[in-house]
Amino acid sequence: MIDIVKLSKGFGTRTLWSDVTVTVNPGELLALVGPSGSGKSTLLNCIGLLDRPSAGQILHAGKDMTQFGRREIRHFRRDVLGYLFQNYALIENATVAANLEVATKPQRSARGKAGMAIAEALERVGLAGREKEMIHHLSGGEQQRVALARIMVKKPAVVLADEPTGALDHANATTVIDILREMSDAGCAVVIATHDDRVRDRCDAAFAVHENALVTQAPTKPEGAPAEQVSAS
Numbered sequence: 001m002i003d004i005v006k007l008s009k010g011f012g013t014r015t016l017w018s019d020v021t022v023t024v025n026p027g028e029l030l031a032l033v034g035p036s037g038s039g040k041s042t043l044l045n046c047i048g049l050l051d052r053p054s055a056g057q058i059l060h061a062g063k064d065m066t067q068f069g070r071r072e073i074r075h076f077r078r079d080v081l082g083y084l085f086q087n088y089a090l091i092e093n094a095t096v097a098a099n100l101e102v103a104t105k106p107q108r109s110a111r112g113k114a115g116m117a118i119a120e121a122l123e124r125v126g127l128a129g130r131e132k133e134m135i136h137h138l139s140g141g142e143q144q145r146v147a148l149a150r151i152m153v154k155k156p157a158v159v160l161a162d163e164p165t166g167a168l169d170h171a172n173a174t175t176v177i178d179i180l181r182e183m184s185d186a187g188c189a190v191v192i193a194t195h196d197d198r199v200r201d202r203c204d205a206a207f208a209v210h211e212n213a214l215v216t217q218a219p220t221k222p223e224g225a226p227a228e229q230v231s232a233s
């Protein structure tokens, strides 16, 4: 589905990660872990076409997306991608319902595949009946769950989630990871950047940025077990 091939990214003279090679298949739930500042969000941003890598390819449907122009980038984001941002990226001065309705528009035009109904998605994230509330009146954790509901309504083929449980208590974090697991079981390719071991342990595979390379970790890695390198630089 998405083949990341020898991808590198740096800022100035600093290399964040290099020669990252990994495939994300439909139905797979992958965790991206690693210390703060190691470049997890930057890697998600490159896959989501919000940032450009310094070198390498990101192949989707046989095309190298790093070469996409503005129009192709817009189509990929609209028709294929669901992005759960670290800062939620909701429309603050609008209602919960208005934020979710935005996600129903692409299906009418290009996709034709109905996602979940707004009321049902809100119920799943524990926000039943909150349609008319303004986003800026919601707590951070509630906004995070609205952002997830928006993705459930859109039903994209690829989901990138940046710290999706960052603002949540244990019960709500469990709900969020359950939903992401369901989406992947339904055929979606999901990549989650996370510091949360409970999230990592629910994923099919976990990768960490370590010394500028992407290394694989067993989801239930025993204490002190060495990481195995998967992408030689």
Ligand SMILES: Nc1ncnc2c1ncn2[C@@H]1O[C@H](COP(=O)(O)OP(=O)(O)OP(=O)(O)O)[C@@H](O)[C@H]1O
Binding pocket: 011, 016, 034, 035, 036, 037, 038, 039, 040, 041, 042, 043, 193
């Ligand atoms: N546009 C930019 N110019 C220069 N440096 C940048 C830019 N964007 C990101 N960086 C740097 O790249 C590094 C990686 O940032 P990134 O946000 O990807 O880390 P992260 O692994 O997601 O961290 P966290 O766990 O704290 O979210 C940081 O040191 C950041 O300062």
Ligand SMILES: [Mg+2]
Binding pocket: 040, 041, 042, 086, 162, 193
């Ligand atoms: Mg980050």
